[in-house]
Amino acid sequence: xxxxxxxxxxxxxxxxxxxxxxxxxxxxxxxxxxxxxxxxxxxxxxxxxxxxxxxxxxxxxxxxxxxxxxxxxxxxxxxxx
Amino acid sequence: xxxxxxxxxxxxxxxxxxxxxxxxxxxxxxxxxxxxxxxxxxxxxxxxxxxxxxxxxxxxxxxxxxxxxxxxxxxxxxxxxxxxxxxxxxxxxxxxxxxxxxxxxxxxxxxxxxxxxxxxxxxxxxxxxxxxxxxxxxxxxxxxxxxxxxxxxxxxxxxxxxxxxxxxxxxxxxxxxxxxxxxxxxxxxxxxxxxxxxxxxxxxxxxxxxxxxxxxxxxxxxxxxxxxxxxxxxxxxxxxxxxxxxxxxxxxxxxxxxxxxxxxxxxxxxxxxxxxxxxxxxxxxxxxxxxxxxxxxxxxxxxxxxxxxxxxxxxxxxxxxxxxxxxxxxxxxxxxxxxxxxxxxxxxxxxxxxxxxxxxxxxxxxxxxxxxxxxxxxxxxxxxxxxxxxxxxxxxxxxxxxxxxxxxxxxxxxxxxxxxxxxxxxxxxxxxxxxxxxxxxxxxxxxxxxxxxxxxxxxxxxxxxxxxxxxxxxxxxxxxxxxxxxxxxxxxxxxxxxxxxxxxxxxxxxxxxxxxxxxxxxxxxxxxxxxxxxxxxxxxxxxxxxxxxxxxxxxxxxxxxxxxxxxxxxxxxxxxxxxxxxxxxxxxxxxxxxxxxxxxxxxx
Numbered sequence: 230x231x232x233x234x235x236x237x238x239x240x241x242x243x244x245x246x247x248x249x250x251x252x253x254x255x256x257x258x259x260x261x262x263x264x265x266x267x268x269x270x271x272x273x274x275x276x277x278x279x280x281x282x283x284x285x286x287x288x289x290x291x292x293x294x295x296x297x298x299x300x301x302x303x304x305x306x307x308x309x310x
Numbered sequence: 311x312x313x314x315x316x317x318x319x320x321x322x323x324x325x326x327x328x329x330x331x332x333x334x335x336x337x338x339x340x341x342x343x344x345x346x347x348x349x350x351x352x353x354x355x356x357x358x359x360x361x362x363x364x365x366x367x368x369x370x371x372x373x374x375x376x377x378x379x380x381x382x383x384x385x386x387x388x389x390x391x392x393x394x395x396x397x398x399x400x401x402x403x404x405x406x407x408x409x410x411x412x413x414x415x416x417x418x419x420x421x422x423x424x425x426x427x428x429x430x431x432x433x434x435x436x437x438x439x440x441x442x443x444x445x446x447x448x449x450x451x452x453x454x455x456x457x458x459x460x461x462x463x464x465x466x467x468x469x470x471x472x473x474x475x476x477x478x479x480x481x482x483x484x485x486x487x488x489x490x491x492x493x494x495x496x497x498x499x500x501x502x503x504x505x506x507x508x509x510x511x512x513x514x515x516x517x518x519x520x521x522x523x524x525x526x527x528x529x530x531x532x533x534x535x536x537x538x539x540x541x542x543x544x545x546x547x548x549x550x551x552x553x554x555x556x557x558x559x560x561x562x563x564x565x566x567x568x569x570x571x572x573x574x575x576x577x578x579x580x581x582x583x584x585x586x587x588x589x590x591x592x593x594x595x596x597x598x599x600x601x602x603x604x605x606x607x608x609x610x611x612x613x614x615x616x617x618x619x620x621x622x623x624x625x626x627x628x629x630x631x632x633x634x635x636x637x638x639x640x641x642x643x644x645x646x647x648x649x650x651x652x653x654x655x656x657x658x659x660x661x662x663x664x665x666x667x668x669x670x671x672x673x674x675x676x677x678x679x680x681x682x683x684x685x686x687x688x689x690x691x692x693x694x695x696x697x698x699x700x701x702x703x704x705x706x707x708x709x710x711x712x713x714x715x716x717x718x719x720x721x722x723x724x725x726x727x728x729x730x731x732x733x734x735x736x737x738x739x740x741x742x743x744x745x746x747x748x749x750x751x752x753x754x755x756x757x758x759x760x761x762x763x764x765x766x767x768x769x770x771x772x773x774x775x776x777x778x779x780x781x782x783x784x785x786x787x788x789x790x791x792x793x794x795x796x797x798x799x800x801x802x803x804x805x806x807x808x809x810x811x812x813x814x815x816x817x818x819x820x821x822x823x824x825x826x827x828x829x830x831x832x833x834x835x836x837x838x839x840x841x842x843x844x845x846x847x848x849x850x851x852x853x854x855x856x857x858x859x860x861x862x863x864x865x866x867x868x869x870x871x872x873x874x875x876x877x878x879x880x881x882x883x884x885x886x887x888x889x890x891x892x893x894x895x896x897x898x899x900x901x902x903x904x905x906x907x908x909x910x911x912x913x914x
Contacts, residue, residue: 243585245832249795277828280793291795299579299830300534300620305545 243304245295247279253287260288268292313364313432318345318354319402320379324371327402327423331367334425335432351383355390365432366392369402376404380413399431447558447641449667450570450596452815453704453738453779462775462869468876469730476731476884480692484913485906486517486610487686488693491655493517494612498628498663518611525613534620535613538580543616543633546581550637553588558639562594562844566852569809570816571843572645574785576601577830579618580630584637589833593840597643597668599784599818600634602626607651608681608905612660622830626657632664643667648694649708650680652906655693662701668740669698669705671732674724674893678900679711684888686906692731699736706740706781707732713788715749715899718768719871724893726872727884729778740779740815743768745805746788749899756864761790762808766857767864769812774869782809785820795835798822799842807846811855819843 248268254260261278268276273294280291297303317332319325325347332344343361345354358366368383370376380400387393393414400410401419410418417431430437460466493514500507515526524530531537562571573595575583587598603623606612616629624630631646638644647670648657654676658669673691677684698705707728709721722743729739745765751757756764765782772780786805791798799822809817821835879887887893894900 243589243833244582244830245834247832247834275829279823279826279828280795282794291793293829293832295829295832297582299577299582300536300618303542303579303581303585305549305581305585306539306542 239296240304242296244297244299245293246273247291247293249289249291251287251289254283257281257283257288260290264290264292268294311433312339312341314341314343314361315365315367315432316343316345316354316358316361316363317367317369318349318357319347319369319371320351320354320383321369321371321402322348324402325369327371328367328369331425331428334429338429338433340429340432351379351386354383355386355392358387358392358396359390363396365397365399367428367432368398368400370400370404371402373404377409377413380409380415384414397432397434399428401428447561449641449643450567451704452570452643452668452740452781456738456779457777458733458738459777460775461777464873465726465775465869465876468873468880469726471880472727472876472884473730473734475880476688476692476727477734479883479885480689482912483689483910485686485689485693485910487652487655487690487906490514490517490611490653491659491693491697494628494656495659495663498660514611518609520609521605522609522611522613526611531613531617535625536618536620538616538618542581546584546637549585550588553592554639558641559592559594561596562840563810563847566810566847568816569781569806569814570596570643571806571840572597572599572643572781572783572816572818573836573840574599574601574818574820576603576622576624578603578621578624580616580624580633581618582830583624584634586831586833586836587634587637587642590836590840591639591642593837594844595642595840596816597645598638599645599647599670600624600626600631600666601647602651602657606653610652610906612653612656626653626660628660628664631660631666635664635666645669645706647708648705650676650687651682652686652690654687654690655697658694658697658701658703658705662697662703666703669694669703670708670742671695671698671705671728672707672709672725673728673731674721674888675708675711677888677903678716678724678894679714681903682905683907683909684902685885685910687903688885688888689910690906691728692735695728695732695735695737698732698738704738704740704779705732706742706783708742708784709744710784711894711900712744712746712748712750714894716894717750717871717898718743718748718764719868720875720892720894720898722768722772722868723872723875723879726775726876727879729776740781741772741776742781742783743772744784744788745782745786745809745817747790748788759860760858761804762855763857763861764864765805765808766812766855767861767868769814770861770865771868771872774865775872779815781816781818782814783818785824786817787820787824791820791824793826795822795838798824799839802839803842803846806843807850808855810847810850811853 275295399417497507644666645668646661649670677687707725732739787801790801823831823835
């Protein structure tokens with residue numbers, strides 16, 4: 230890619246961003262909403278939960294934000310269809 | 311040029327990494343001085359001056375007070391005049407490149423640094439990981455050395471009889487796909503020679519349906535399809551060049567000949583596909599498998615151009631396939647699958663024309679679980695295998711009907727028929743059993759105890775029948791993946807490892823997004839699985855996983871079942887047997903497809 234030194238992190242992102250963590254929470258539903266809220270607070274709009282498992286004190290959770298979806302956009306020069 | 315290097319841990323105890331580098335430097339012809347752990351910085355600097363070294367390599371494993379210790383060393387080295395004379399490098403588990411640069415080191419190497427990297431630093435040259443097998447990688451032939459001789463005489467006899475009947479039946483048949491493939495071949499060759507193919511395209515368009523018919527009539531593309539611009543391709547080309555600048559990555563097996571590791575792609579967007587393919591190559595995949603959209607399999611005819619598609623599967627066009635082929639490194643195997651739809655012969659012909667290396671054909675799967683009319687796919691599959699022979703494209707015979715619920719012995723019987731037809735035509739089929747937890751395994755409890763026996767039994771059964779290459783897929787571990795990244799990567803890697811243990815020629819693997827249905831596969835998920843496979847193959851090496859005695863019983867049962875299916879098929883003929891449920895019926899979840907029904911005609 231051109232101007233790699235000046236590139237912003239999200240410009241260098243090929244497709245999606247995953248965030249994995251452990252939330253202290255009551256149940257899976259709360260864990261899901263916490264992750265979705267986190268991703269939204271970070272400024273992402275196309276977000277989802279890839280994996281969540283609640284046990285005892287909380288939930289192991291993996292959230293995802295898509296920056297580019299195939300056929301919609303990609304980081305090589307703009308928007309698609 | 312030989313250098314003198316002082317190696318010193320600025321760490322109370324840990325020095326294993328430095329010892330490895332010390333050995334590597336000596337083997338590379340350098341002179342070294344290795345100091346013990348827990349020396350004060352003053353003593354290290356004094357030794358460096360006394361030994362008159364060219365380079366000092368420090369290491370730090372423990373994570374506390376890293377900045378303080380390293381800063382103190384640099385201060386003392388500067389005060390003693392050492393800093394100006396020698397190259398200073400630092401590495402170890404506690405070191406981050408950012409910290410090293412901030413402290414004024416010439417080089418800083420974090421966790422995962424290799425001996426090769428350290429030697430390259432000492433020698434003042436860019437690090438090139440690939441002085442070993444990667445630089446010499448060549449494109450392997452999965453079928454090399456196989457005789458296709460049968461070891462099971464009765465199965466050979468039954469297949470001969472069945473295929474004799476079939477060849478007689480198919481000889482005078484044709485279909486729109488068969489005719490389109492001939493036209494497309496003329497179009498490609500006419501345009502390649504600078505000719506005008508307008509008339510040929512008009513003729514081609516008359517044999518198309520749906521989106522393809524509309525395109526050849528008025529140039530219209532479906533709403534979900536878009537032409538990719540020259541600017542996008544230009545940026546993509548630069549990405550590919552950057553990806554290839556260090557040459558091919560070493561193979562994932564650390565030099566072992568098999569199993570080759572294939573990864574499937576087909577995000578819909580050609581640009582994203584190529585971006586993913588380049589990272590697959592970089593993380594050691596041997597081959598990539600092209601997935602087209604499901605609607606493409608139901609549409610008579612192909613579109614044209616460099617196109618992206620909003621939805622799963624990337625559109626097959628001559629231009630799209632050529633673009634992907636051009637993006638690949640010379641050792642990477644490129645498979646374009648053609649196993650289920652209404653464009654099967656044209657896909658294989660096109661694969662041959664653009665320089666793909668393999669294809670995928672199975673009359674049984676495509677007609678019993680892929681939605682295409684059996685008679686139609688029998689005619690198309692036959693023509694496709696002719697092209698596979700003509701272009702020298704080995705093709706795998708995938709048995710995905712097992713996922714619908716068809717028992718392994720029925721799916722394998724069908725696979726052997728397709729493979730036998732292919733051999734008659736001079737092609738090289740590759741047997742593709744599923745390493746999966748399908749309906750048969752669940753219903754009969756075949757995997758209640760372990761996931762080894764039934765998968766190993768499939769390979770044992772096939773090996774006992776014919777000397778042919780085996781390539782479990784697709785992907786291995788199908789139906790065992792969950793949305794958990796660790797579990798998903800692990801189950802793929804374990805199944806790939808089982809493949810290595812039982813000596814298969816190749817495996818197809820998923821990403822850690824295999825079970826995630828909320829969106830497309832992302833690049834990182836591909837890397838995670840490849841890393842897991844690499845680690846497991848490393849773990850296994852030349853050791854073996856030993857199935858229990860049940861695997862032999864299961865293998866015998868599969869072989870006996872294949873014989874029974876083939877006997878029934880011989881009684882009615884191959885194509886009627888497909889309709890009659892001999893190779894899988896409604897109870898098995900197999901239904902003869904309807905796409906293309908009534909389109910087979912006699913040749914003019």
